Amino acid sequence: MALTFGVTGMDPATETSLKAAFTEANKRLGGAWQLLPETQGDHIVVDMDSMYGPMSWLRLHAAGKTVIGLTSAPRTQADFRLGQPFDAASVAQLLAELAPDVAAATPAGLTPAPQPQDQLPEEQPQPVAEAPAASRTEELDEPREPASAAVARVVPAAPTLQPHVPAAVEPEPSKLADWLASGRIAGKVRLERDGTAVLIDTDARRYHGPSALKPLTAHVSDDLDAGDFSSPGDWDAQAAKAGEAQPLTRLLWLGGLLAGQGTLMPGFDPHARYQMLKWPQTEREYPKHFRIATVMMKGPATLAEIAEASGVPAADVTDFVNASLATGFADVERPPEPEPEAPKAGLFGRLRGR
Structure with a gap:
């Protein structure tokens, strides 16, 4: 099967940089991949951090494409993730992950993954001197802050918000669709805007809220940050109070309806x-x-x-x-695939047809 690659849903500068990185990465893998328009490629990179990225992901997912989420978030709901910022080495690593058989057959001298000389100093292993026994004992006795407290912002119980994101780096406010598609919220969360609460269950892909959509305009149109989401507490009681369960697609549909403004x-x-x-x-x-x-x-x-x-x-x-x-x-509308040409009959074929 042909290995085809495309990009969509990103600004021109990012698209140009990504195509250049892909070209270099493809050389490292022996030129096995082909860059095609979004409609023709099988593996499509979507900028999940852009306003329309999550909607592009939903559309491509429904079309049966393999979607790669380009994002600065630590995870994404797309099939694969390409970290932002990226370079030729990280794109080569992605291509190797998408087609491991091709990567395994890469000729000598071509590197599908970053080499030591391509790594930053902090990425390379450093020798660690063993501490004296007394020092190790003192370290064991001394209470230390959990590692997660230094690198993550986690709301107690459910939901989990911003896992593995340094506390000093606050993500920019995003639309609800961006939060859902990037995987930055997971489990059961509560979101309230204009006095109306919505309870979202990301695992079940459902939400509890008003049966009408217009009261939820702010929920899908406003820029939200981590502080806008909270733990729902007693889920059953809160869900019964919020309203009947609805498919999460309705909220995403409303977000798409309001995003373009004509x-x-x-x-x-x-x-x-x-x-x-x-x-x-x-x-x-x-x-x-x-x-x-x-x-x-x-x-x-x-x-x-x-x-x-x-x-x-x-x-x-x-x-x-x-x-x-x-x-x-x-x-x-997709143009129909061209019909394969019938093989032309040679002299013996014409004789047999008589």
Whole structure:
């Protein structure tokens, strides 16, 4: 199977740097990989720290792509992780992880993983002098701060926030979709905005909150930091008070709906044709969406064609398409694969056909 690689959902400078690092890394692995556009590649890198990264991840995941999360966070919900900042060595290590058989067959002199000369001084092993016995005894008797206290910010019990992130490095505020996609919150958490509480269970991919979506606008649109999430305490009691369990996809759908403000997500052509892959759960709060979905179910169409056929303003159509792309309900029309040419019959074939 061909090894194909693509990038999406990042600013031009990051994309240029990543493509350059990929080219160098691919040379180290003997040129086994091919760089292709997002729609044609099988392994796609998404900038999970960008505003649209989590939605790109959801869309690509629904399309069956292998997604690599580019992030400064210690973990990600994508299939693989590429740490930020990156270089050719770390990209080569990623490619080796994606295709270990190819890495194992790398010719001598090509290095899929960083070599000692490529490592920073603090990354190289240092000799450790053994302390005198008396000193070791004093160390054992002396109470020390747990290592985790120096390197992590953890909310007691559930949820876990910012594991393995140095306390001196505070992450920038992010949208709820970013927190979920990066894996920076895990387990059961409580989020309250404008006096309305939502309880999120990341493992079950469900949340408890109001049945309507509009009261949750601030939850998905505001920039959130670690202090906005807390432990829910008695989960059963709090969940019953918050409301019925709902699929987490609804919150992500709402985030996609509000993110663009009438503008299509980056990486998508406003002149392309879009189609519904399956009927979405339309919300009674947004009655126009039923008309949009009905038109899109009839076949691929441009945003302008959908707006004209549905009688809905183009900005509302664009927002609905954003939400549907983010949750995998819609996709860009893909050109059909070319039919393989039939082998031409030679002289003997023509004789047999008589």
